[in-house]
Each structure stands twice: as C-alpha cells, then as structure tokens.
Amino acid sequence: MSNGRGKRSTVYRYLTGxxxxxxxxxxxxxxxxxxxLYGAPTLTFDATKGRVICGQAITKDVEDFQYTPDVKLSDL
Structure with a gap:
C-alpha cells in the first residue's frame, strides 16, 4: 500500500579539512x-604539513532519491 510519498533514503558525506x-x-x-551531524568529529595530525585535520560525518534524509555513482551529494 502506497502512502503517496516516494522512497526515503539517507545519504552520507564525510567532510575533511x-x-x-x-x-x-x-x-x-x-x-x-x-x-x-553523524557521530563525533575526528582529528588527526598531518606531520608533513604540521597541522591538525578534522573530519565530520554528516547525513541527510532525501525523498525520491535514486543513488547513482555520478550523483554529487553536496548538491542534495
């Protein structure tokens, strides 16, 4: 039975810098x-450049989304 809404998908990105x-x-x-936000941020030290690098996972629920390898997640 359809509720009139499309399939809901959760998409994932991992930001670093x-x-x-x-x-x-x-x-x-x-x-x-x-x-x-998805989970805690991460930190690591880049000894070559002498700086700390952060990472943060993020997610978003999207309606009527069909994943393909060429999709640009930052545009969602």
Whole structure:
C-alpha cells in the first residue's frame, strides 16, 4: 500500500579539512542545508604539513532519491 510519498533514503558525506574557520563554515553550511551531524568529529595530525585535520560525518534524509555513482551529494 502506497502512502503517496516516494522512497526515503539517507545519504552520507564525510567532510575533511584543516582545523580552521573554513572547515567550521563548511560544516555550518551543510547543517543549514538540512544535513545532520553523524557521530563525533575526528582529528588527526598531518606531520608533513604540521597541522591538525578534522573530519565530520554528516547525513541527510532525501525523498525520491535514486543513488547513482555520478550523483554529487553536496548538491542534495
């Protein structure tokens, strides 16, 4: 029995970058576009460049979404 709505899918992205204001802005932008934090952020040290690298997983529920390898998740 159909409820009149399409299939709902959860999509996943993993944002990474130097631990700076630009990384925080990217995460904030994703949140403002309906993405949600998924788990805790991660940190690692890039000894070659002498800087901390952040990572944050995010997810978003999308209606009527059919995954294909060429889909640009940041456009959802």
């Amino acid at each position: 130097p631990d700076d204001a630009e990384f925080c802005k990217r995460v904030t932008e994703a949140l403002s576009l309906g993405w949600s």
